[in-house]
Amino acid sequence: NAGVTQTPKFQVLKTGQSMTLQCAQDMNHNSMYWYRQDPGMGLRLIYYSASEGTTDKGEVPNGYNVSRLNKREFSLRLESAAPSQTSVYFCASSEEMESYGYTFGSGTRLTVV
């Protein structure tokens, strides 16, 4: 049982390049989330998808877009990467938005130079 799988694990981008972070869960969860984690700060919500077919902005959505491809997959896209987007990105899922049980992926460490 893999849980939440994120790819890639590491990525280096040049300023202005684009990329998509992939996330897939195999727990039949309805809700999925993208967070970023920066040194000295708590995880911050970028976008979330309460259920298949819906997406909404979180606390720090600027510079990102998301796609809920199906119930399993939720991708995060950086259209024009900036050094301020250097961070560790975590995807998470839960049965419902108000569920206690969040499962996190192992993260993607992104560096923008």
Add this chain to the structure above:
Amino acid sequence: KNQVEQSPQSLIILEGKNCTLQCNYTVSPFSNLRWYKQDTGRGPVSLTIMTFSENTKSNGRYTATLDADTKQSSLHITASQLSDSASYICVVSPTNSWGKLQFGAGTQVVVTP
């Protein structure tokens, strides 16, 4: 200003000793408070979850307490082991926030032989 503050930022303890981590929050009202453990290079994993009406919750050698009147929580680690070396994150779920959790920055614990 972060609504969830944790202290200390980091600590080093000897294997076998106990330690207590602190979490102060201003989130109000809230429905539950969670403690997560995050190993280096991994995503957070849930340790305990307490509703606003609970005072204590244990998970093996981990015991969390909650004082909703003073808006403080603590996580006590008993008889620490080398595998306890990790970051411990306090997370508060605001009432009616529809899953938009507030994360503390974490306390980095290092257990030495």
